Amino acid sequence: MSDILVVKDLVKHYEIGGTGIIDRMLGQKASVVRSVDGVSFSIAEGETLGLVGESGCGKSTVGRSILRLVEPTKGTIELAGQDISHVSEQVLRPLRKHLQVVFQDPFASLNPRRTVGQTVAEPIGNYGLKSGDELKNRVQDLFERVGLRADQVDRFPHEFSGGQRQRIGIARALATNPKLIILDEPVSALDVSVQAQVINLLVDLQKELGIAYLFIAHDLAVVEHISTHVAVMYLGKVVEIADKKSIFNSPKHPYTKALLSAVPNSDPDAINNRIVLKGDIPSPTNPPSGCRFRTRCPIAQPICTSEEPALEVQGPGHKTACHFAKEEA
Template sequence: MIKPLLKVDGLKKYFPVKKGLLARTVGHVKAVDDVSFYVNKGETLGIVGESGCGKSTTGRMLLRLLEPTEGKVEFDGKDLTSLSSGEMRKVRSDIQMVFQDPYASLNPRHTIEKILGEPLLVHGVKSAKERRRKVHEFLKVVGLNADHAKRYPHQFSGGQRQRIGIARALMTNPKLIIADEPVSALDVSIQAQVLNLMQDLQKEYNLTYIFIAHDLGVVRHISDRVGVMYLGKIVEMAESETMYANPLHPYTQALLSAVPVPDPDFEKKEILLEGDIPNPADPPTGCMFHTRCPYKMDICTTVIPQLQEMDKGHSVACHLYGEEGGNDIKNDGGVL
């Protein structure tokens, strides 16, 4: 059995809710609640869900930009949650992040050469000549010119800035790149260019990606496996084509039914979820999704469903697939 490059077990992040003059803790927002998954070397794991579901928080905890409340993150045989800040800094040369907003993540006061050279300086490349050589090399790798190194971030378009963000992530030759909605701030025409670039780089440098997004079409294009999150929990995990052909969880089915199809003659039934996403500071008991689920049963309101494997590599957390549900949910290509 292949040992995964990254293994996450029982990851949690609770933010305290404080009130009153004494700022007493009166509750917690469970941004990420008992999330477990793995990523094999060379593959792309997509993590999708609505805004506020905890996917970006999960990505930041993997790098320990946010400290986990509980859980274990094992990368390349090392338990990252037990490392000191100095030890973690060394590991970050192997794990890099591409952020959502390409402008906000680049220092507007620094030239591109300084921005791209900084990771090399932090990780021990003291020679200015060597740093400049690598900056020019990776600018060309992402489709820009060496001359661009003297410019500032505001002199580039959004797509070019995201290419610079990708180049910065590549500077230390990482094994894993966490891409946090890297194309959501870009025009659709530019999105395809950046996605194709990321796929080309993955093949060339044998990269492993965790691709966080809310756009299911984008995730399908780039991911080998997909995990769906809802209110801090993973509710379904499967290979990409399996997920899109045969979604099991009612929430996944609703998400996929809302994806537009570029065919005017194609008819499909869109599943409309009633109600709003519950307050994460006061989540519902039992299954988090039961307040919006069209298949709600009595057990859903009291018992939290566990992620269980229904088929090889296809897991779902839903009582419909237990003894109580009788496994009788029907769907066809993501549409009920």
């Protein structure tokens, strides 16, 4: 299968402070937030990459860079073989229909003053794909496909529950028949029971339509059911990337192990060896030298301070950025 999305060495740095007139007169330099610092991965057609990490690790910024809602500082993003990382909005617009998004907050992702039907019809209208009755039928089809009723198209967002709104967001993302949907924590704001429904819906849609997903989440439990591959991010870097089985059965990076130990087990008799990480995630303005995880790592050694571990192949399709990945395995 060919890759629908290839991200190479994606870097996004934000400058904070030092940009105002007075700062410049005083010669103050801006400090740089290394939100995303060299991230590479690819997603094959019809597959799902789960992108996991703590808040502030840059996972959402990766998604937003791919969508070009933020300008990537460096690196390339290839969508279906075409580099979109620095093209102008005019060039990008026709390509956007292959690349859609579902956001985390179902309450903020729909315009409160437009009917949900208008919202779902918007992407179709933009590309002149359909109009009149055809457009109306397409919107009603989309509503039924995501588990809503066709007669609900004329209602306003505030008449729906969180889960229903997220379904509307999914319908909007599906409207242009995209090849890839970025799911930016699509279920984090929902109740657990509703989370399962929405994830099942996404799985069904993928089977039916062959869409690839980039599923951004902050816990592995959510990702487990939907992903074919998983990438774990820590402080702007991918620390481990592999297919789902390898990640869940033989994690090699101590951070992945810690995350996995936090996933609740359905077996009450299982021994829960929970690895609790100490301290907070360091500031991305001033990341630790060497391995970024060393300040919280249970197995850190002197080499971790001096040398940054590269993302190295540990097994088939399994890459880990840790000096001790081989020994640990």
